[in-house]
Amino acid sequence: MVQGLLSGFALAFGYGVGVLLVIAYLFFELPAPRRKLEFYAKRVTVVLVAIIFVVCLWHMTYWQNSIRELMDMPPLQSAYPIRTAVLAVVFGVLLITVGRTFVSFCVWMSEKLNWFLPRRVAVSLGVVIVGLGTLFVVNGVVARFLLKIADAASLRADExxxxxxxxxxxxxxxxxxxxxxxxxxxxxxxxxxxxxxxxxxxxxxxxxxxxxxxxxxxxxxxxxxxxxxxxxxxxxxxxxxxxxxxxxxxxxxxxxxxxxxxxxxxxxxxxxxxxxxxxxxxxxxxxxxxxxxxxxxxxxxxxxxxxxxxxxxxxxxxxxxxxxxxxxxxxxxxxxxxxxxxxxxxxxxxxxxxxxxxxxxxxxxxxxxxxxxxxxxxxxxxxxxxxxxxxxxxxxxxxxxxxxxxxxxxxxxxxxxxxxxxxxxxxxxxxPEWLVGERGPDVSPHLTWYPLVTFLQVAFDLPMAxxxxxxxxxxxxxxxxxxxxxxxxxxxxxxxxxxxxxxxxxxxxxxxxxxxxx
Known part of the structure; x- marks a missing residue:
């Protein structure tokens, strides 16, 4: 479950980075790539992602056991890569849908502002307005609701x-x-x-x-x-x-x-x-x-x-x-x-x-x-x-x-x-410095730092520590x-x-x- 959610976050983050790069490219009104180049770029990207996805699933059990061995835990016969993959894709698609909804609101707000503001100003201001509104809703409503639930559950446990x-x-x-x-x-x-x-x-x-x-x-x-x-x-x-x-x-x-x-x-x-x-x-x-x-x-x-x-x-x-x-x-x-x-x-x-x-x-x-x-x-x-x-x-x-x-x-x-x-x-x-040079005796030798990915890995480990x-x-x-x-x-x-x-x-x-x- 945890690995599937983590992988879903990684998929969504990777997709989001790609979308942000495209948006930045269009924002500065740079020359549009040729349609043929765009056609092949998308397919090459899909193939590369699929290969990486399959390779990671193939090594999943081996990587898990490399940690379990260092922690004196019995090895796993399987880390359930298929179940993990399905959960990762479903959760990743859900996050991407939320992200695309956010982008749609930004576009809608920018178009409204573009009636009386220059295009770039309208786009920038639209993103800021929707972003602040989303932050207010998430922090003021969603986060507060979740914290209230966590607080109540913790209080019951304390009693x-x-x-x-x-x-x-x-x-x-x-x-x-x-x-x-x-x-x-x-x-x-x-x-x-x-x-x-x-x-x-x-x-x-x-x-x-x-x-x-x-x-x-x-x-x-x-x-x-x-x-x-x-x-x-x-x-x-x-x-x-x-x-x-x-x-x-x-x-x-x-x-x-x-x-x-x-x-x-x-x-x-x-x-x-x-x-x-x-x-x-x-x-x-x-x-x-x-x-x-x-x-x-x-x-x-x-x-x-x-x-x-x-x-x-x-x-x-x-x-x-x-x-x-x-x-x-x-x-x-x-x-x-x-x-x-x-x-x-x-x-x-x-x-x-x-x-x-x-x-x-x-x-x-x-x-x-x-x-x-x-x-x-x-x-x-x-x-x-x-x-x-x-x-x-x-x-x-x-x-x-x-x-x-x-x-x-x-x-x-x-x-x-x-x-x-x-x-x-x-x-x-x-x-991080703890992945440079000699490693600790309970850190997998196969753990490699990747931008964003390692951040998510260690962050998801916090509640599982x-x-x-x-x-x-x-x-x-x-x-x-x-x-x-x-x-x-x-x-x-x-x-x-x-x-x-x-x-x-x-x-x-x-x-x-x-x-x-x-």
Missing amino acids: LIEEGWEKPADPMACGSSQSLVSWQSIGRQGKKFLLEGPTEQGIEEFWDGSGVSPIRVYVGMRSRSTPEERARLALQELKRVNAFDRSVLIVATPTGTGWLDPGAVDTVEYLHRGDTAIVCTQYSYMPSWLTILVDPTRSVRSARCLFDEIYDYWKTLPKDNRPRLYLHGLSLGSLGSEVSANLYTIFEDPIQGAVWSGPPFPSSQWSAVVQARNEDSPAWLPRYEDGALLRFTSQENMLDTGKRWGSIRSVYIQYASDPMVFFSPDLWRRK TSVPIGYGHNYSPKSYLDAWIAVTRPDDWSEEHRHRLLELMNGPVDEPDDGNG
């Missing part, structure tokens, strides 16, 4: 409560009867975060010794009406549950749906025997890729409000008697989290570091670092300066470079096959998080045996022990 999800009985738990945060005001992902995860008993069993119950605080969108109010409520709840007595405090920014990856939060709680506190405020209930289209600044506002509230209180505590402070964010949460701690604000009293995963393409800080990376490093796995402050890692742990880490340690986790990271609005006209196995695309594995948290937080009494046992517990893949200390 869903699975069987067995009951208000916490522990009075010290967030959402309990004694909590400042109402259980009813917490969305589905927030309830899941509060109810699931390591318990004191589970941590004691893992360590064969002492452990405590981790502290988790989550403030939902319905808990308070503004990001500032939600941040203040989160701080009050942290104080109530004595979170500032813990050794590790993590200010986390969730994805667009309000989700926090268990692979990220559970691992760090096990690492530190539960002596942790994680605080989070919800800013949306729509998927990250959809939230980016609607309002990508939501996560930034929410993350800044929460960090400022927590940090302003944290820095008043004695430095030798307060938790180490870290940041965390996945996907759209990474976009907000990475800029929440203003450098000039924390310069005098710095935090201890951050773990960010799947930074989306609009992320300004991430983009600036990738552009400023060392010249001998690829875009999908950059090396930044000497790595004392910031490092990147992927499926394999690349954090132990043998060089000095600073007192503030920050890590970006990104997979080369993650479209949320490597999509770019200028893909339609420029070959989590439909691949864990450890690829936008599905980040516990192993990647674990390696990052070990490097950033430097837990005590940690060994490779603990690492393997925890990965088995988290159902993540276990690799060979690292030569270094991570």
Whole structure:
């Protein structure tokens, strides 16, 4: 289905480019081509398109399996090229019909204006008028209608409560009867975060010794009406549950749906025997890729409000008697989290570091670092300066470079096959750096950049970014998080045996022990 829609878009775009070139040729009143030349040009074009179409269908299954092999997925016997072709043609014709209708309106408007305006002026003004009218209808009516449907569906999903999800009985738990945060005001992902995860008993069993119950605080969108109010409520709840007595405090920014990856939060709680506190405020209930289209600044506002509230209180505590402070964010949460701690604000009293995963393409800080990376490093796995402050890692742990880490340690986790990271609005006209030179281990060697086509391919991958196995695309594995948290937080009494046992517990893949200390 997705491949058919994508191919239909490509067909329609290609047809549209050809029509625009013809319109431009006629607009400038250049000499008309000879009819014989026009006759043969059309037929040659049709034959070339047909050949390319058949060749692509012929290689379709092979190309799909080249990706599946890299992602440890079983090969397909068939990618259903005939069904895909039929869907592509039908959808492409539908889009072309819409486009031709638009052109017809432009011609009609231009003819009306040509009664009292020069021809070229009438044509230009006609296109502008119809274009603006169409844009108004699409944005003001169609897009708003679709967003309203998506918003309503996301809200219903956020309100869903699975069987067995009951208000916490522990009075010290967030959402309990004694909590400042109402259980009813917490969305589905927030309830899941509060109810699931390591318990004191589970941590004691893992360590064969002492452990405590981790502290988790989550403030939902319905808990308070503004990001500032939600941040203040989160701080009050942290104080109530004595979170500032813990050794590790993590200010986390969730994805667009309000989700926090268990692979990220559970691992760090096990690492530190539960002596942790994680605080989070919800800013949306729509998927990250959809939230980016609607309002990508939501996560930034929410993350800044929460960090400022927590940090302003944290820095008043004695430095030798307060938790180490870290940041965390996945996907759209990474976009907000990475800029929440203003450098000039924390310069005098710095935090201890951050773990960010799947930074989306609009992320300004991430983009600036990738552009400023060392010249001998690829875009999908950059090396930044000497790595004392910031490092990147992927499926394999690349954090132990043998060089000095600073007192503030920050890590970006990104997979080369993650479209949320490597999509770019200028893909339609420029070959991306991640397709130049050495490729990521999970990018097909047969992927070739074509104008417009590659843009459409990666754009269509965005909503499908989590439909691949864990450890690829936008599905980040516990192993990647674990390696990052070990490097950033430097837990005590940690060994490779603990690492393997925890990965088995988290159902993540276990690799060979690292030569270094991570």
